Amino acid sequence: MGKRLRGETLAAFTMVAPAALWLFVFVAVPLIYVLGLSFCGQDEFGNAVFEFTTKNYANLLNADYLQIYLRSVLIAGATTALCVAVGYPFAYIIARTSSRHKSVFYMLVIIPFWTNSLVRVYGWKTFFSGTGWLSSVLMGLGLIDAPIDLLYTTPMTVFGMVYCLFPYMVLPLYSAIEKLDGSLIEASADLGARRSETFLRVILPLTSSGIFSGSIMVFIPCLGYFFVSDILGGGNADMIGNLIERQFQSANNWPLGAALSIMLILITIVLVRAYQRMGGDMDALGV
Amino acid sequence: MNEKIIVDVSHVDKYYGDNHVVSDMNLKVREGEFLTLLGSSGCGKTTTLRMIAGFEDPTSGEICIEGNPVAGKAPFERNVNTVFQSYALFPHMTIFDNVAYGLRIAKVPKADIATRVSDILELVQLEGFERRYPAQLSGGQKQRVAIARALVMHPTVLLLDEPLGALDLKLRKQMQLELKRLQRKLGITFVYVTHDQEEAMTMSDRIAVMHDGVLDQLGTPEEIYERPQTKFVATFIGETNIFEGCVNEVDTTKRISVGLENGNVTVAPQEGFRFGEFVTISVRPEKLRVSLEPREGFSLYGVVRDYIYVGSVIKCNVVLPNSNEVRFERLAGDELPKPGEVVFPYWEPDDCVLIHNRDNELYTALESIRLV
Ligand SMILES: Nc1ncnc2c1ncn2[C@@H]1O[C@H](COP(=O)(O)OP(=O)(O)OP(=O)(O)O)[C@@H](O)[C@H]1O
Ligand SMILES: [Mg+2]
Numbered sequence: 001m002g003k004r005l006r007g008e009t010l011a012a013f014t015m016v017a018p019a020a021l022w023l024f025v026f027v028a029v030p031l032i033y034v035l036g037l038s039f040c041g042q043d044e045f046g047n048a049v050f051e052f053t054t055k056n057y058a059n060l061l062n063a064d065y066l067q068i069y070l071r072s073v074l075i076a077g078a079t080t081a082l083c084v085a086v087g088y089p090f091a092y093i094i095a096r097t098s099s100r101h102k103s104v105f106y107m108l109v110i111i112p113f114w115t116n117s118l119v120r121v122y123g124w125k126t127f128f129s130g131t132g133w134l135s136s137v138l139m140g141l142g143l144i145d146a147p148i149d150l151l152y153t154t155p156m157t158v159f160g161m162v163y164c165l166f167p168y169m170v171l172p173l174y175s176a177i178e179k180l181d182g183s184l185i186e187a188s189a190d191l192g193a194r195r196s197e198t199f200l201r202v203i204l205p206l207t208s209s210g211i212f213s214g215s216i217m218v219f220i221p222c223l224g225y226f227f228v229s230d231i232l233g234g235g236n237a238d239m240i241g242n243l244i245e246r247q248f249q250s251a252n253n254w255p256l257g258a259a260l261s262i263m264l265i266l267i268t269i270v271l272v273r274a275y276q277r278m279g280g281d282m283d284a285l286g287v
Numbered sequence: 288m289n290e291k292i293i294v295d296v297s298h299v300d301k302y303y304g305d306n307h308v309v310s311d312m313n314l315k316v317r318e319g320e321f322l323t324l325l326g327s328s329g330c331g332k333t334t335t336l337r338m339i340a341g342f343e344d345p346t347s348g349e350i351c352i353e354g355n356p357v358a359g360k361a362p363f364e365r366n367v368n369t370v371f372q373s374y375a376l377f378p379h380m381t382i383f384d385n386v387a388y389g390l391r392i393a394k395v396p397k398a399d400i401a402t403r404v405s406d407i408l409e410l411v412q413l414e415g416f417e418r419r420y421p422a423q424l425s426g427g428q429k430q431r432v433a434i435a436r437a438l439v440m441h442p443t444v445l446l447l448d449e450p451l452g453a454l455d456l457k458l459r460k461q462m463q464l465e466l467k468r469l470q471r472k473l474g475i476t477f478v479y480v481t482h483d484q485e486e487a488m489t490m491s492d493r494i495a496v497m498h499d500g501v502l503d504q505l506g507t508p509e510e511i512y513e514r515p516q517t518k519f520v521a522t523f524i525g526e527t528n529i530f531e532g533c534v535n536e537v538d539t540t541k542r543i544s545v546g547l548e549n550g551n552v553t554v555a556p557q558e559g560f561r562f563g564e565f566v567t568i569s570v571r572p573e574k575l576r577v578s579l580e581p582r583e584g585f586s587l588y589g590v591v592r593d594y595i596y597v598g599s600v601i602k603c604n605v606v607l608p609n610s611n612e613v614r615f616e617r618l619a620g621d622e623l624p625k626p627g628e629v630v631f632p633y634w635e636p637d638d639c640v641l642i643h644n645r646d647n648e649l650y651t652a653l654e655s656i657r658l659v
Pocket of ligand 2: 332333448
């Protein structure tokens with residue numbers, strides 16, 4: 001018996017080992033590195049030097065940063081809400097249509113997923129800028145007199161975030177809605193419910209898991225999508241992601257950047273734990 | 288029998304694209320009866336039921352419920368309720384909430400809801416299950432909840448689409464009796480869909496046999512069994528021997544003689560059959576006889592092939608010269624010809640059913656050139 005058990009353990013070990021090694025090298029090592037970095041200090045040139053200190057974490061609480069955290073949460077919240085508002089009806093229609101074009105609609109969501117979002121965000125920049133298409137067309141139509149420049153505002157950042165993260169909302173929504181048994185909707189109508197009542201009492205509760213997972217999948221990356229707020233917000237809508245990026249790229253304060261990253265990771269863990277607690281399906285997150 | 292018509296389906300056709308799923312359906316459901324739509328898979332039973340419930344619109348024709356046309360009325364505006372084949376219980380609600388669903392929508396006072404739900408759960412023998420969720424019930428229990436959820440609305444008609452289809456044989460038999468008991472007790476009209484002829488025979492007051500979207504025959508189980516009006520009905524309900532042939536002598540006072548491929552046979556005289564007409568004869572195995580001598584009016588013969596013992600009944604196959612087989616049944620203990628022996632099948636002229644054979648290819652061909 002003991003022998004067999006050892007054999008099984010060995011078999012299990014050989015199966016798990018490559019994955020574990022992969023995780024260790026590419027996930028655990030960098031994480032440990034960042035964690036260590038976040039407790040480092042700096043020499044006079046700004047290079048990180050090891051001297052155990054918690055001052056980076058203390059610096060996280062500076063008033064300017066708090067404002068940025070708040071803005072990040074607001075932007076991510078607004079983005080999530082907009083994604084639900086637009087994504088739900090959209091996912092509902094493609095999931096429940098009997099049309100032959102179902103797969104076409106689905107592909108319309110998926111295809112942008114495969115192209116680089118940085119490129120697409122730059123595309124929007126040229127569309128919305130003062131000398132861009134939108135302005136020119138509106139002026140050409142005589143609807144406005146002077147060029148309008150919508151760039152570098154918070155709403156513009158939210159727009160860009162919604163645009164980039166929309167598929168992450170639609171896909172879990174789509175799978176939740178498609179799983180919904182159509183006969184439940186008919187049963188509800190049969191028992192006297194109007195469409196709105198059926199929606200509130202049957203459809204929404206049974207697809208809320210999709211809203212949950214979609215929200216997690218939008219909210220968390222939104223905090224870190226610094227290039228969107230960079231390109232479309234132009235420094236007027238800085239978020240945690242921008243803050244981190246700046247520590248590494250221009251301010252040359254890696255330990256502080258590392259501390260910020262650790263904070264973002266902790267926020268993520270807390271949110272995902274909360275999601276799990278509420279009965280969320282981890283598979284729906286694709287992690 | 289109460290003759291008030293509660294559901295009146297008249298001249299209803301239904302197309303899905305080019306697919307003619309229901310054609311010229313006429314069906315009058317009487318108040319308080321248990322009517323079964325019976326037919327093989329894909330013949331349009333569910334579609335018919337869904338048109339009554341309001342989930343599909345007829346392409347043409349009219350449906351009246353309690354005398355009022357229901358065209359354009361949504362399911363929630365019709366006083367009919369449906370029991371779905373898949374039960375369609377709301378998985379996120381307890382049994383109590385499932386059954387109370389329709390009452391809450393109808394804004395029935397809370398206290399009434401509680402009593403009505405517990406009464407109906409008692410009726411379907413599910414007291415004490417209120418707090419459970421559908422996933423915690425067995426198939427038969429889910430089925431009862433689905434029935435309770437529909438019945439609690441006091442529908443004038445209850446529509447049931449193969450409600451017992453997913454249950455095992457034993458449970459199905461038990462639920463058949465229970466459903467019948469419920470229907471008797473409540474006096475609610477049931478329109479019941481099944482493809483199981485035995486189920487239809489045990490439960491129904493009347494059976495509507497459908498075939499390829501056409502209502503072939505509507506009648507009591509006895510009428511359907513004893514006097515099928517089409518070949519499909521004869522073969523679909525119970526076991527039977529089918530003979531196809533041509534009327535070669537009509538004596539309306541004495542007999543009709545029919546020529547088959549293997550010889551002549553005699554059936555009882557009846558109106559409406561003409562000389563030269565193509566006909567189908569159906570003879571139940573228990574009505575088919577065999578003799579060791581040729582019988583007057585019959586010139587069929589064959590060879591006994593084998594016997595099958597099914598409990599107290601012996602089934603015997605006889606091979607005719609064209610290698611068709613006929614089957615007859617005897618009780619165990621009866622004297623029987625031996626396998627390999629030549630026998631002469633016959634029947635009492637009253638013991639068979641004569642059916643017009645309008646879908647005979649030759650007949651159709653002749654008709655198209657107006658020879659008949
Ligand atoms: N929504 C639909 N769109 C197109 N065709 C359909 C639709 N629903 C049913 N049909 C077709 O209509 C025909 C009749 O279907 P229906 O469901 O009424 O059969 P049924 O008698 O209930 O069969 P079963 O015993 O298998 O349930 C079938 O050929 C089916 O393919
Ligand atoms: Mg069906």
